[in-house]
Amino acid sequence: PALPDLRPQSLSEYIGQEEIKKKLQIAIAAAKIRNEPLDHILLAGPPGLGKTTLAFVIAKEMGKNIYVTSGPILERQGDIAAILSALDFGDILFIDEIHRMNKAVEEIFYSALEDYKIDIMVGKGPTARSIRVGLKPFTLIGATTRSGLLSSPLRNRFGMILEFQFYSENELVEIIKRACGIMKIKVEDDAAYLIAKRSRGTPRIALRLLKRARDVMTIKGKDVLSKDLVEKTMDILEIDELGLDEMDRKILKTIIEIYDGGPVGLEVLASTLNVEVDTLKEVHEPYLLRMGLIARTLRGRIATPLAYKHFGYPYKLRGGLFD
Numbered sequence: 387p388a389l390p391d392l393r394p395q396s397l398s399e400y401i402g403q404e405e406i407k408k409k410l411q412i413a414i415a416a417a418k419i420r421n422e423p424l425d426h427i428l429l430a431g432p433p434g435l436g437k438t439t440l441a442f443v444i445a446k447e448m449g450k451n452i453y454v455t456s457g458p459i460l461e462r463q464g465d466i467a468a469i470l471s472a473l474d475f476g477d478i479l480f481i482d483e484i485h486r487m488n489k490a491v492e493e494i495f496y497s498a499l500e501d502y503k504i505d506i507m508v509g510k511g512p513t514a515r516s517i518r519v520g521l522k523p524f525t526l527i528g529a530t531t532r533s534g535l536l537s538s539p540l541r542n543r544f545g546m547i548l549e550f551q552f553y554s555e556n557e558l559v560e561i562i563k564r565a566c567g568i569m570k571i572k573v574e575d576d577a578a579y580l581i582a583k584r585s586r587g588t589p590r591i592a593l594r595l596l597k598r599a600r601d602v603m604t605i606k607g608k609d610v611l612s613k614d615l616v617e618k619t620m621d622i623l624e625i626d627e628l629g630l631d632e633m634d635r636k637i638l639k640t641i642i643e644i645y646d647g648g649p650v651g652l653e654v655l656a657s658t659l660n661v662e663v664d665t666l667k668e669v670h671e672p673y674l675l676r677m678g679l680i681a682r683t684l685r686g687r688i689a690t691p692l693a694y695k696h697f698g699y700p701y702k703l704r705g706g707l708f709d
């Protein structure tokens with residue numbers, strides 16, 4: 387992990403996501419009393435909100451090993467069969483981007499999750515046969531950007547589906563201050579607040595901005611992180627008052643300048659910007675939607691009056707959005 391020492395080790399150290407923590411506390415305590423593995427858990431939400439971090443916290447709280455892999459890495463049934471048969475009782479398998487597993491790998495999981503058994507094909511052609519392998523009861527923790535991206539047979543096998551929410555500014559301030567404590571940085575309240583304000587509700591971004599601000603602090607020979615230093619850092623990184631970066635502004639400007647404010651289809655927009663549709667949809671778009679800078683219509687994305695205002699462009703009323 388990029389920030390190993392910054393990661394919380396227990397649920398009590400984990401800041402925010404209160405609804406999720408409440409549900410987990412009950413499930414973890416109950417599983418421990420019954421000496422059972424935790425039920426399979428799906429963590430759903432935009433990148434950078436702490437899904438992987440939470441999976442490590444869960445393993446720590448359960449006192450079990452955690453093995454980490456990701457959907458696109460698992461190519462063949464044999465890959466996953468090898469991993470599953472190596473798990474001990476109650477161990478946790480964490481699969482990031484679980485919606486990106488291929489069908490063959492996904493199908494292995496149906497019986498693995500339900501009955502702790504896998505059927506694997508060995509051989510080819512007329513000599514091919516299926517062998518059944520028993521597994522020790524384990525826990526799968528899957529992470530995905532949206533629970534809706536999973537096929538229903540897979541989604542239905544999770545005992546808990548936990549949806550992550552963006553963090554409030556106060557929660558981000560807490561996370562920033564906690565990280566400053568660990569990194570032994572003195573930070574002023576308004577400096578922490580300014581970082582939080584530009585972090586789009588996302589701890590990963592808050593901690594990245596904090597580290598860049600610390601760099602500026604270091605080269606300027608200061609020993610307190612002040613609002614001034616944070617402002618300077620934001621200028622250098624070209625992150626504006628709304629927390630938008632270069633890419634966000636490029637997306638908005640493309641809709642406004644090239645497509646006259648839209649509507650423009652997501653695929654067309656992605657190819658104009660030269661990015662993957664999935665990346666545009668799961669990484670960039672959620673924040674722009676949340677900020678009300680773009681909107682979805684039946685015919686594609688539009689830039690809202692707020693987006694025009696942000697760039698100081700006049701907004702002209704056009705025909706109905708849905709015609």
Ligand code: ADE
Nearest residue numbers: 394399400401436561589
């Ligand atoms: N670091 C990243 N996310 C965190 C969280 N939710 N709580 C504490 N530290 C974090």
